Amino acid sequence: MFEILKKIESFGFEAYIVGGYVRDYLLGKISNDIDICTNATPLQIKEIFPQAKTPEKDFQSVILKLDKYNYEITSYRQDISYQNNRQPATYKLVKTLEEDLKRRDFTINTLCLDSNGNIIDLFNAQEDLSNKVIKTVRDPFLSCEEDILRVLRAIRFSTVLDFELDVNLMKAIQEKGYLLKNLSYDRKKEELNKIFKSNNILKGIKLLIKLKLDPILELNNLNKVIITNDSLGIWxxxxxxxxxxxxxxxxxxxxxINKLVSNKKIDLETIYYYGLRLCLIAGQILNISDVLEMNEKLVIKSFKDIEIDLNKYYFEDKKWIKELCQLLEIKIINGDLKNDYQEIDKFVKDYLKTKNML
Structure with a gap:
């Protein structure tokens, strides 16, 4: 990745790795997505990297996939105005790294790496990283109003990194949170998913409730949610x-899942027909802790595991095949019939006799 920076520099431009990759690097986390900022224009970047692509929403950036890394290379810019409390409506290219970093959301996302691996920290981000605090680069009230997604990103970072929100940022979220109504449900769900998938989910839920965002986000049952390991269980x-x-x-x-929860029980048949994943989720909601143990007791996982070939039997009326299959599954699952060819063959023949097909 440093070779990318050096190549850009060899053409007379500045280039730095910026944002999440550097933050995660200092926290001991690994990422394959790398953002690079530069004073080169997108046209100049594409001259350096002809294989680079321009994204659909062009904010003076190009996308480059190289080896195992995904690079987004963006020109230094200043966002002048925003539309719908979300996206830059007007912007201009600027000449310095500092001017570019001022437009970013949180100080911990302003950290940079140069081509020699040196950390560039213009906004005391390392101190905030050390103190485990989420703080906006500029005035938090203005920052949240410009891009309301920052409200959910702040809570997501606080949750995932187990950091605290800066006091003034919390006040800004409480004052500007109502603007989340202008954010698309897709973007809201994307951020909420990251919170719900975190091992620290409880912190995120408590923050959403504390900051009174749950009614704005239309999550009216959030205070009653039982934590599950799968985000689908939360939803x-x-x-x-x-x-x-x-x-x-x-x-x-x-x-x-809702049907399983309303049934208030999970047994061998339930796991067989609904699958382990959904039963584990429902089991957590119902406080049923032995779902995995029950799954281990299943003699068969699907009809293919049954020691029989129904093609060798004659069915005058095909409607009985489904009934027979279900009978075989239930009896084998519950231990009333061994998964043995001879025993199953006898069972099938007896069944066919009752239907006058043998």
Whole structure:
């Protein structure tokens, strides 16, 4: 990655790795996504790296994929005005690194690495990193109003990194939080997902409630949520299927989790038909702790595991095949029938006799 910086510098430009990669590097975390800022324009960057691509939303940047790393190379810029409390409406290219860093959200995201691996810290970010505090680069009230996503990003960083929010930032969030209504549900969900997937999720939930953001985000059951290891378990308790965007599969899974929870029990049949993942989620909500142990007791995981080939039997009416398959599954799962070819063969023949098909 330093070779990228050196190559840009060889053309007479400045270049620094900036933001999350540097922050995570100092925290001992590894990332394959690297942001680079430079005083070169996108056109000049593409002359240096012809394979670079221009993103759909062009804020004077290009995308470069090289080896195992994804680089976003952005020209120094100053954001002059914002639209919809979210995106820069007007901006201009600037000449210095400091001018560029002033537009960024939090001090811990202003840290830079030069081509020799030296840390560049213009906003005392290392001190904030050491003190484990999330602080905006500029006035927090103005910063949150310009880009309201910063409210959720602040809570996400506080949750994931286990940092505290700066006192003035908390006040700004409380005052400007209502502007989250202008943020798309996709972006809200993206940040909330990162909070819900964190091992420190409880901190994030407490912050959302403390800062009174739960009603603004339409998470009205947030104070009643039971923590689960899977974020889908959190979403299943919030009753927001008609509000937030979910994939078809996630919607189906949430409905199944809710059905499992309403049934208030998980047994071998449940695990077989609903799958281990959904049963583990429902089990956490229901405080049923032996789901994994029950799963280990399952003799079969799917119908393919049953020692039988139904093609060798004659079914006058195909509607009985589904009933027979389910009977075999239930009896084997519950231990009423061994998963043994001869025993199953006898069971199937007896079943066919009852249907006058043998």
């Amino acid at each position: 299943s308790q919030l009753n927001v299927l008609d509000i937030y965007p979910f994939s078809r599969q996630d919607k189906k899974d949430i409905l199944l």
